[in-house]
Amino acid sequence: MKSGAVYMMANRKNGTIYTGSTSKLVQRVYQHREMVVEGFTKTHGCVRLVWFEVHADLREARLRELQIKRWKRSWKVRMIEEANPDWRDLWFEIQGR
Known part of the structure; x- marks a missing residue:
């Protein structure tokens, strides 16, 4: 079983x-x-990790x-702000994982 994360x-905030x-x-x-892969995040400049959740199983x-992804935007915003009210970049917190 391979672990995984959703993020x-x-x-920006x-x-x-x-x-x-x-x-x-x-x-x-x-x-x-680093925008090394073409796609949505590169097109829209989504370079700030604002929320993540680790799971024991990738599935x-x-x-x-x-x-x-099926949620309303307001639900996603609420979840981000409950864990990260300032929308800080969590990149430095996951270093060494």
Whole structure:
């Protein structure tokens, strides 16, 4: 069983939000931050990790990602602000994971 994480990236406080899941959180966030992969986050400048949740099973993380993607934006904002009211970049907090 491979562990995983679901995460949200944003371009600024109350800005555009991207939700994803991965088995390698640090590596994936680095790719978003450095804009090395074409796609939504590069187009919209979503380089700030504002929320993440670790799961013991990657399949659980992917299911949670799909669940969150179906949510209203206001629900996502509320979840971010409950854990990270200032929308700080959590990149430095995941170093060494």
